[in-house]
Amino acid sequence: MTDAVDPPKARRPNTRLEEVARAAGVSKSTVSRVINGEPYVSSRAREAVHQAIGKLGYSPNQAARTLAGSRANCIAMVVSEQGSRVLNDPFFAGVLRGVHAELAGKRVQLVLMMSKEGDEQDLVNYLCGGHVDGVLVISLHGQDPLPRTLADAGLPTVVCGRPLGAGGVPYVDSDNFNGAMEAARYLVARGHKRIGTIAGPRDMAVGMDRLSGWKRGLSQARVDTGLVAYGDFTPESGAAAMADLLEQAPDLDAVFVGADIMALGALQTLHAHGKKVPEDVAVVGFDDLMIASTAVPPLTTIRQDVEQLGRTMTWRLMAELAGEENLPPFLLLPTSMVTRSSA
Amino acid sequence: MTDAVDPPKARRPNTRLEEVARAAGVSKSTVSRVINGEPYVSSRAREAVHQAIGKLGYSPNQAARTLAGSRANCIAMVVSEQGSRVLNDPFFAGVLRGVHAELAGKRVQLVLMMSKEGDEQDLVNYLCGGHVDGVLVISLHGQDPLPRTLADAGLPTVVCGRPLGAGGVPYVDSDNFNGAMEAARYLVARGHKRIGTIAGPRDMAVGMDRLSGWKRGLSQARVDTGLVAYGDFTPESGAAAMADLLEQAPDLDAVFVGADIMALGALQTLHAHGKKVPEDVAVVGFDDLMIASTAVPPLTTIRQDVEQLGRTMTWRLMAELAGEENLPPFLLLPTSMVTRSSA
């Protein structure tokens, strides 16, 4: 019934390349060259085009560029969401911030995807379908086949954290091994004799690397490395593991917790058992989340630079996309110890 | 010099619509109809197309769809990054998770953008240039002109958190006012007489709404509302504000902190001053971050469902894109009180 006037949806199509060309008095080709920073454009033409672009507020249509050209000017960040959480959240946000910082100024869009059980095939189809130039994978559980699949399909891929299964796929990680070793040495140097650890799950490289580093640090000093309990990167699991440790060795005088988030739980258990930190039991964490400094007592911990992780992954990917060769197959970022009062 | 063999970059172009059409024995048009779920396709044809798609692993080229069609099948999430941080991180991650959950199954991509000082014009050009169908804005500082600009340009926009400046732009927020009021009433009901608050910055709606709710809750019970200190959503500022409050009123017996993250700092200060929580001073926070439950003592707080915030924003935006009318101009999500031991 409503045979009204023209629908108001006449969203004015954006200025097109051609209009810029006309305004600048040159051809489409020349404008295209200017936009893409190609050579063989006279400085006079270049100048005119820039003027026109500025005046018209022109923004090139990405869809058209992608369709016509060979690359998508777009990279994906894929989060393998095993179960419910997106990883411990602060970690994710930090990486993302780094990725974005590194992308600043580059004309590359970031699309975010989460893999859910079931739609994995869709995901792979999409990613390998030429919609993105490369992929950043964040996946905590080690056996994820996704990175392998993507890499095999010829799609430039960089993984965050050492992948357990996917050998050969480039990755960036913190130097968990050496960080944990430093923690162990610190504890030994402070005179602790009976040192335990709360490690992450056995199927995650981050957990295993930190455990290995801790063991190495202790065994070099000829200290027993048998006091191990496992958690799953939640405060609750940390609390339970601490109780476990206390039962195994009531005389324990120090513990290295493979994640601040678990250390929070450990602190609670220690408190509940009437153990004073650091007098009775010294505690060292890992990550240096914001909450490490506000824990009671403030947590001594191994700091990893999460934002730098994101930046480095992105740099590695962009370098590969730019055609650089002989890039390192993996990159390990140094950690640093932050001494507060818990140890 | 290197007139080598064919470059290995012959990345096989993906299966195209036409191939699907041929495999299914129908025309391109019919395949297109099936993909877009349009009517007027015989079930036999529909079936054949689905078969072909499955067999060929076809994934439609988004760039081409965007270019040919009228919509981009893509929405942007813009994070106004005032200063350094992306907001308190857990918040951001939670919203993002909600957005993604709501988008699941819909063929819509999510691109992430952060506005930096300086490139705002670029951002606006890009967003208004038809590259995205709609925008989700997350911006903490209230006066951000971005939502207004986008909405004025006719781009469907939904803001997270009540915008201070941009009246008229649809938004979704937690019911901060009533949540804070509930906290105040709870404290009054428990017999506290001298109740202070640590509020967020005055230029953020979330801070002001919680402050207003607290005031309303107290004044209804005829309790004095003069005991106010301000922080900026960091633990440090919370600690400082608590010290301030203690100086203003050494006899204070309860405090409502407008964010768990600040409550952590307040707890430290209280501890340092020898005040027992909750015996000497009761503490109620807001947000219910993961760390609220691991604080010492575990924090009583007002829970807001951050993931639901993301879901609701997305629902609102998608509804608008689907052409629904008479959508609510704003949506307030209920909060709930979580009683632990700090009050």
Place this chain on the structure above:
DNA sequence: CCAAAACCTGGGAGCGCTCCCAGAACGTTC
């Protein structure tokens, strides 16, 4: 039984760009 409506199908223009090619406007060299 024939007209009108509803349902289905294929053909083809064109979205805005990139990239290839042909050619113009310059030198430069023998």
Place this chain on the structure above:
DNA sequence: GAACGTTCTGGGAGCGCTCCCAGGTTTTGG
């Protein structure tokens, strides 16, 4: 001054899809 490079420029095909239109087939109804 003919032959060649080098620098610059414009024209036009075509990327893979959607959407319009024209036409065919079935159903409906008087």
